Amino acid sequence: MNDIHWEQGSDDVLTTLKDEPLDDDFRLEDIKEAPLTPVPSSNGPSSAQPKAKRPRGRPRKHPLTPIVPTNKVTKGRSKTGCITCRKRKKKCDEAKPRCMNCEKNAVVCEGYPEKQIWKSGKEKAEEGMDCIAASIVGVADFEPERMKTSGPLPVITMQPIFNGLENTEDMIFWKHYNDHLSAVLTVEGEHKNAFKDMLIPLATKHQGLMHSILALSSKHIDFETPYGLNILKRTPSTSLEALQQRSDYHHEKAMEKLYADIARQDHADRDDPEYKTMLSARYGQMLCLLLESLAEGNPRGEHRVHLQAYQTLIQHSPPEDPAFLTFISEFFQYHIFADELIRYPDIQTARLASEDWVPIVPIHPPRLLGVADGLFNHLCQITSVRNTIRANMAAHVDPVVDYTSLYRAAEIDAAIRDWTPQWPPGDSRDRVGLLYKQMMWVYLFRTIYPPSSSTNQSSLSNSSTSLPMLPGSQ
DSSP, rough: OOOOOOOBBTTOBBBOOOOOOOOOGGGGOOOOOOOOOOOOTSSSSSGOOOOOOOOOOSSSOOOOOOOOOOOOOOOOSSSSSOOHHHHHHHOOOSSSSSSOOOOOOTTTOOOOOOOOOOHHHHHHHHHHHHHHHHHOOOHHTTHHHHHHHHOOOOOOOOOSTTOOOOOOHHHHHHIIIIIIIHHHHHOOOTSOOOHTTHHHHHHOOOOOHHHHHHHHHHHHHHHHHHHHHHHHHHHHHHHHHHHHHHHHHHHHHHHHHHHHHHGGGGEEEEEEEEHHHHHHHHHHHHHHHHHHHHHHTTOTTTHHHHHHHHHHHHHHOOOOOOHHHHHHHHHHHHHHGGGGGTTTOOOOSOOOOTTOOOOSSSSOOOTTTTTTTHEEEHHHHHHHHHHHHHHHHHHTTTSSHHHHHHHHHHHHHHHHOOOOSSSOOHHHHHHHHHHHHHHHHHHHHHHHHHOOSSSHHHHHHGGGOOOOOOTTTO
């Protein structure tokens, strides 16, 4: 018999006895095999996470919080910042219309670059080929659909290389001055011409002188001659009306610039290089205006206004360049002497020429015949005798040619006979010098033998064919 044990708990309650089977109660046939424990599949979610390896040593009483690695996303550099911040390599807040970062740093914000549509290399190459084809064929004949959608090409206008040369009419005047007019105004030759070597470089610095040169050239062209008609034929893009309008335009602009220089000359610094350029250009403009009035054939004597202005200006403001001073003084004095032949003496117009004129500086080398060599001084002396005889005729003085006039004429005759040209042999001025000498003597002869009646006038006209030749002029 098995012993029965009693157990008493703390609560004084009797516990229930546990029945345990005896050996005789077991039957092997009643025992069945337990099912196998299912093995988890390798494709399951648990296989994806490998079992963490246990660290060595005693586990911590307060385990540390595991640090989960975070993948930091790098932000690319912004390319939409303002132009100023990108130049200064500063961070831009990209505020519109101006960057606040620039304002805080007291920097002028240049704004943001224009948005450009990205194009591949193939598209850029096609665009370049289209532009080349358009320039060859013409934009009006070559307009692909892509160019229509992208907008018209920009109009490119090149700045004139010289101020004043802006269109076809200006180039016609410019070419005529350089190829024809400058050679007519002097006999120096093609490779040594003051109208080119001095006036043209000065005109590139002074816009008023350039307008004066173009206006002079336009007045000198006669479009009714074969030369002028050939110009119109070679340039069908212009017309006679357009050339006349452009000529008036250059004349007006030249006068505006001349008046502006006259107004500012009193307040200008004479040591300033700009003042020296302005003064030389003023002489050049006066020279062009003189020739312009002569080319137009103005019968009102407007050329004397420019001659008088020259005489006033040269007394207190001569050009500082000796070569330019020589050129200007010789050319103006030539026309002052020539005015003696066409001027009628009266009270309203003063006489410009003087018998005892001497140049301010020695004229070397001379360009014109009769100025530096003294021949035209005799012209002025003969004019003085002529004016005296004309006054005696108006006052009915008898005799008209008095002793003083005859004595003075004899002195002039001797001086003319002694005059000889001083030009190198073969020079055109040397060949024409004797002709100038002979014509000067004719002017003297006609002065001391004035016509007193119609009969005497006819007899003097008949005797002109038998005038004696001066020695050395044959």
